[in-house]
Amino acid sequence: MAGIFSRLSAVWHSDLALRFRRNRNAMIGSILVSLVLFVALFGGLFAPYPYDRINMAVIWEPPGAEFLMGTDALGRDVFSRILIGARISMLVAASVLAITFVIGVTLGMIAGYFGGWADTLIMRTVDIIFAFPELILAILVAAVIGTGTGTVIVALSLVWWPGIARLTRSLVLSLREEMYIDAAISSGTHPARILLRHLLPNIASPLIVRASVGVGFIVMAEATLSFLGIGVQEPTPTWGGMIRDGLDSLRTDPHLALYSSLALGITIIGFNMLGDGLRDLFDPKMGER
Amino acid sequence: MAAVLNISGLSVDFATLRGPLRVLDGVDFSLEEGEILGLVGESGSGKSVSAMTVMGLLPDTARIAAGSIRLGGRELVGLGRKAMRPLRGRDMAMIFQEPMTSLNPVLTVGFQIAETRMLHFGESEPAAMRKAVEMMEAVGIPDPAARALDYPHQLSGGMRQRIMIAIAMAGEPRLLIADEPTTALDVTIQAQILDLMLDLREHTGTAILMITHDMGVIAQMADRVAVMYAGQIVEQAGADDLFDRPAHPYTNRLLQSIPSARHRVDRLKIIPGTTPSPRDFATGCRFQPRCEEALPRCQTEAQALADYAPNRLVRCWRCFEPAEGVA
Amino acid sequence: MSDTPLLEVRDLSKSFVVERGFLGAPRKELHALNSVSFTMAEGETLGIVGESGCGKTTLGRMILRLLEPSGGRILFQGQDITGLSQRELRPFRRAIQAVFQDPFSSLNPRMNVRAIIGEPLENFGASRADIRRRVGELMEVVGLRPDMMDRLPHAFSGGQRQRIGIARALALNPKLIVCDEAVSALDVSIQAQILNLLADIQKEFGLSLLFISHNLGVIRHVSHRIGVMYLGQMVELASERELFEAPQHPYSRALIASVPEPDQRGNRRERPLQGELPSPMNPPAGCTFHTRCPLAVARCRTDVPQPVETQGGGMARCHFPGLLNHSQLEPA
Numbered sequence: 001m002a003g004i005f006s007r008l009s010a011v012w013h014s015d016l017a018l019r020f021r022r023n024r025n026a027m028i029g030s031i032l033v034s035l036v037l038f039v040a041l042f043g044g045l046f047a048p049y050p051y052d053r054i055n056m057a058v059i060w061e062p063p064g065a066e067f068l069m070g071t072d073a074l075g076r077d078v079f080s081r082i083l084i085g086a087r088i089s090m091l092v093a094a095s096v097l098a099i100t101f102v103i104g105v106t107l108g109m110i111a112g113y114f115g116g117w118a119d120t121l122i123m124r125t126v127d128i129i130f131a132f133p134e135l136i137l138a139i140l141v142a143a144v145i146g147t148g149t150g151t152v153i154v155a156l157s158l159v160w161w162p163g164i165a166r167l168t169r170s171l172v173l174s175l176r177e178e179m180y181i182d183a184a185i186s187s188g189t190h191p192a193r194i195l196l197r198h199l200l201p202n203i204a205s206p207l208i209v210r211a212s213v214g215v216g217f218i219v220m221a222e223a224t225l226s227f228l229g230i231g232v233q234e235p236t237p238t239w240g241g242m243i244r245d246g247l248d249s250l251r252t253d254p255h256l257a258l259y260s261s262l263a264l265g266i267t268i269i270g271f272n273m274l275g276d277g278l279r280d281l282f283d284p285k286m287g288e289r
Numbered sequence: 290m291a292a293v294l295n296i297s298g299l300s301v302d303f304a305t306l307r308g309p310l311r312v313l314d315g316v317d318f319s320l321e322e323g324e325i326l327g328l329v330g331e332s333g334s335g336k337s338v339s340a341m342t343v344m345g346l347l348p349d350t351a352r353i354a355a356g357s358i359r360l361g362g363r364e365l366v367g368l369g370r371k372a373m374r375p376l377r378g379r380d381m382a383m384i385f386q387e388p389m390t391s392l393n394p395v396l397t398v399g400f401q402i403a404e405t406r407m408l409h410f411g412e413s414e415p416a417a418m419r420k421a422v423e424m425m426e427a428v429g430i431p432d433p434a435a436r437a438l439d440y441p442h443q444l445s446g447g448m449r450q451r452i453m454i455a456i457a458m459a460g461e462p463r464l465l466i467a468d469e470p471t472t473a474l475d476v477t478i479q480a481q482i483l484d485l486m487l488d489l490r491e492h493t494g495t496a497i498l499m500i501t502h503d504m505g506v507i508a509q510m511a512d513r514v515a516v517m518y519a520g521q522i523v524e525q526a527g528a529d530d531l532f533d534r535p536a537h538p539y540t541n542r543l544l545q546s547i548p549s550a551r552h553r554v555d556r557l558k559i560i561p562g563t564t565p566s567p568r569d570f571a572t573g574c575r576f577q578p579r580c581e582e583a584l585p586r587c588q589t590e591a592q593a594l595a596d597y598a599p600n601r602l603v604r605c606w607r608c609f610e611p612a613e614g615v616a
Numbered sequence: 617m618s619d620t621p622l623l624e625v626r627d628l629s630k631s632f633v634v635e636r637g638f639l640g641a642p643r644k645e646l647h648a649l650n651s652v653s654f655t656m657a658e659g660e661t662l663g664i665v666g667e668s669g670c671g672k673t674t675l676g677r678m679i680l681r682l683l684e685p686s687g688g689r690i691l692f693q694g695q696d697i698t699g700l701s702q703r704e705l706r707p708f709r710r711a712i713q714a715v716f717q718d719p720f721s722s723l724n725p726r727m728n729v730r731a732i733i734g735e736p737l738e739n740f741g742a743s744r745a746d747i748r749r750r751v752g753e754l755m756e757v758v759g760l761r762p763d764m765m766d767r768l769p770h771a772f773s774g775g776q777r778q779r780i781g782i783a784r785a786l787a788l789n790p791k792l793i794v795c796d797e798a799v800s801a802l803d804v805s806i807q808a809q810i811l812n813l814l815a816d817i818q819k820e821f822g823l824s825l826l827f828i829s830h831n832l833g834v835i836r837h838v839s840h841r842i843g844v845m846y847l848g849q850m851v852e853l854a855s856e857r858e859l860f861e862a863p864q865h866p867y868s869r870a871l872i873a874s875v876p877e878p879d880q881r882g883n884r885r886e887r888p889l890q891g892e893l894p895s896p897m898n899p900p901a902g903c904t905f906h907t908r909c910p911l912a913v914a915r916c917r918t919d920v921p922q923p924v925e926t927q928g929g930g931m932a933r934c935h936f937p938g939l940l941n942h943s944q945l946e947p948a
Contacts, residue, residue: 179716182677186713445892475668475830477667477889478893479876480888508878509881546805547808553836563775564805
């Protein structure tokens with residue numbers, strides 16, 4: 001037992017932790033992100049009302065004791081919907097991150113390490129996809145395979161993996177000349193092993209930063225698609241959809257649009273700050289001696 | 290005659306996450322006019338920090354904790370940026386190890402030399418450029434008028450270092466600080482550059498503070514030598530004295546551990562252990578953990594740099610008690 | 617000892633294409649290595665010394681097959697390994713290992729010492745228990761404490777990391793280790809420790825070392841024979857004693873004279889070698905050294921000197937090996 005505490009204490013006082021704690025961005029960012037993740041995971045438990053409970057008697061209630069953030073056009077509790085909306089946003093974000101990173105990192109490493117025709121093939125594909133404006137592409141995909149959460153995930157993944165591939169490739173290109181790669185080749189190490197054991201762990205840091213900042217973009221894109229009516233469908237609440245619904249009544253009953261925008265904003269800011277903070281942390285450290 | 294440079298009791302601290310770290314501790318040395326002082330040491334010895342401190346080029350995380358730096362009698366410690374600027378390039382100049390990173394890639398080399406003249410002597414651009422070409426010739430650049438219009442990347446490493454020297458000498462400084470000026474150069478080019486520096490010293494009387502880890506370079510260039518270890522000067526002597534009869538055990542062992550191209554030994558004498566980082570400087574004598582001639586008091590009592598012989602200083606208990614038994 | 621040399625290199629060359637013409641045909645080539653030949657015996661250290669652009673690093677990388685030769689042959693224990701694919705090369709990788717220059721980038725910063733030293737063993741199928749045991753043995757051989765094997769590279773000093781690199785090179789019991797500037801990045805006092813260590817393990821394991829360095833003092837100390845390189849060619853190959861007592865090639869002589877040393881203070885020596893190192897992309901015609909050679913005559917500007925045997929039994933690429941001054945030349 002004491003062993004665990006002393007290990008934790010050692011980590012808490014380690015150089016990395018010290019710098020993390022001093023880094024304002026990282027600290028604030030991680031607090032916000034933790035909040036959002038907590039809500040996404042457990043928010044449903046705290047929702048005072050079911051998110052789809054329609055009650056035409058209490059439409060457009062202003063925020064008050066009964067409905068913390070008021071109600072919308074169908075009398076649904078905005079607070080509960082915001083809580084559930086967090087789950088949707090994080091679900092989409094996690095899915096898209098997972099898919100794009102698996103595909104993007106793998107292809108990027110192959111392109112960067114082996115070069116040759118594999119590199120050409122992969123990078124030209126990346127260039128082609130980059131030629132399309134992201135949103136248009138997402139809308140196109142939705143038009144083809146229909147609307148819904150699944151569509152959003154597929155569309156955003158398709159649009160996002162090239163960026164990850166390109167980043168990974170350039171990271172690999174710069175690391176490929178390191179002497180420990182030469183040493184591994186001289187030791188008879190198999191190329192797949194070199195990719196997994198030598199390259200991947202050493203490119204992890206910038207990729208983590210990219211992931212963190214990327215969440216902000218994904219959440220925003222998902223909100224945009226929902227705002228346009230292409231994404232997640234009613235009655236499942238998404239912040240984007242709620243913003244759209246609230247826009248018409250902005251003058252009279254601003255609470256719907258306001259709170260959902262706030263939720264969206266806090267999430268994006270939180271992930272961006274965390275990403276910035278992590279980037280500073282992972283950067284070559286300022287000389288301690 | 291006032292010494293060109295006089296450093297006394299200089300201590301420098303670096304700020305770290307865990308508090309200030311002393312990397313230079315009570316360093317004293319001086320340079321007379323036209324003299325070449327070699328400052329030699331390995332990594333962590335503090336030799337480069339010394340140079341940076343004199344030029345006022347320490348990073349923001351460092352501060353001068355104590356001591357004085359007098360350039361031609363004038364105190365430099367405590368001078369703000371504004372007051373330091375006219376001195377740099379004019380009274381004292383510095384050349385670095387990597388000429389490529391010290392030269393501005395988007396300006397011609399001729400202009401970079403001329404800049405010094407324009408800034409410090411108020412010369413007009415045409416006059417300064419003429420002087421620049423003169424300087425380039427003085428540092429041995431063939432066809433200087435044409436080369437003056439080249440950009441740094443068009444020149445070889447040896448040429449770039451000559452340009453650095455020309456920029457430094459254009460200000461007619463009394464003190465030239467050279468921080469590992471030939472370490473990045475090939476050995477035949479190094480020989481040319483060192484030769485050049487000796488020529489310049491003869492013609493202009495500029496004092497040179499030569500900082501390097503290479504004992505061979507020191508032997509060729511220096512009139513006097515100061516050996517640094519763990520942030521302190523451990524021995525100071527004329528070059529002949531130092532190389533013929535090294536006093537401090539570190540100096541002695543160091544000289545014996547360098548493989549020579551002139552004669553071969555079967556086995557090199559080594560210094561056990563590793564050079565300490567500032568965090569791990571020992572109490573008492575800082576070399577004691579690696580010293581094979583340590584006395585009991587070396588572990589507990591730190592010594593000061595003391596007179597060992599005329600014009601020789603050494604920081605060592607053993608040197609004054611050669612007969613006593615080893616700890 | 618068998619007659620077949622451990623390593624034989626014949627007319628090894630390497631060119632890099634720097635610029636391509638219209639349809640992909642090479643327009644400008646960099647000749648990094650030009651027809652280099654030598655042999656190495658078991659248990660011997662061959663030093664390769666030279667300045668920038670001489671091709672010594674390229675030579676080392678080609679022997680390790682990290683680079684493919686453009687021409688020539690490499691024979692190891694009599695077998696031609698030049699054209700082998702990476703897969704066919706695997707058995708030879710056990711026998712030819714390397715220690716690299718930079719103790720900071722030659723070790724994967726995220727792998728612990730056991731994984732680093734054990735990697736060659738793992739590649740050839742050793743069990744975890746075997747690896748652990750062997751890594752411990754190797755660490756002791758190079759002077760490191762085995763209980764440090766779970767630590768990461770950043771916990772070690774530069775000299776210690778180089779020892780880790782040496783332990784890794786020894787793991788598969790190689791016959792030849794290529795040391796590419798293995799001590800150049802180390803402090804002088806640490807350098808001596810590593811040089812002594814290399815001498816010890818060479819004796820203990822009967823290794824051959826191909827020791828590449830720009831530092832003449834280090835080369836003299838470790839080598840039995842030395843090859844001097846200039847602009848991609850080996851201009852002299854001689855025993856250590858012969859090279860330093862009676863260098864045959866003017867460049868070797870100039871190189872040795874350029875090294876500043878403590879026991880030649882004060883006296884300004886003979887004028888240093890003039891001129892710049894020519895760019896490997898535009899090597900001079902005839903003898904590549906003629907632009908800087910104090911003894912160059914007309915023939916040197918036009919005819920490429922072939923390797924000739926010298927008085928001491930070595931080799932020099934010079935029309936007048938051993939020449940000290942012009943008065944020794946017979947009238948044309």
